[in-house]
Amino acid sequence: MSWAGRGAARHARSLGSGSAATRRVGGAGGAGLRPTGNAAAPLDHREAVELVQGEVLPYDKNYLRHGEGLSEALRSLDAGWAQLRARLHGEGAGLVKARQAAAMTAHARWMYASALARTESRGMARRLDHPEQDPAQHHRILAGGLDRVWAGPAAGRGTGVTV
Structure with a gap:
């Protein structure tokens, strides 16, 4: 049994006997499953991949980072996410x-x-805009969210800064 399986089993047991059987279950996001916008103009998965590659592969965006460039890339990816949520869909292997x-x-x-x-x-x-280490930031950063992304110190788990 894998560590993920053990963790899932431990969590299910912690819910109690009736809870797991009656709990409402849903998918984690619908991106790529069910388009929510104009189905007449579908988005091809390759367009989404090209957008991500265009924002994360260039060294000047992802390795030589600067706050302005990071913010610009995130805005572009956020706009891409909105398009993806509205128009991306696949069937069979395309799904x-x-x-x-x-x-x-x-x-x-x-x-x-x-x-x-x-x-x-x-x-x-x-x-590049913060070239030194900051001893006050010696912690993990947690990130999450799908339609509304957040990130912040692990100590404030789930209460990070929404960007």
Whole structure:
């Protein structure tokens, strides 16, 4: 049994006997599953992948980071997410590719939200506008959210800064 399976089983047991059977279950986001906007103008998964690659592959955006560039990239990815939520859909193998493109977009948004929440350089995470380490930021950054991304220190788990 994997660590994820053990964790899921432990969590299910913690819910109590009746809770798991009656709890309402839903998918984590619908991006790529059910378009919410104009179905006549579908978005191809390759467009979403190209957007993510355009924002995360260039060294001047992702390695040589600056707050303004990070904010601009995040705005572009947020706009892409809105389009993806409204128009991305797939059937069969295309559904898997659509969900992968949605996952890539979500991850890129969490990555840049986290980079904006850490105003220092640490390890390989270099900020040109904050070149030094800050001892007060010696903590993990948590990020989450799908339609509304948040990021902040692990100590305030789930209450990070919305960007």
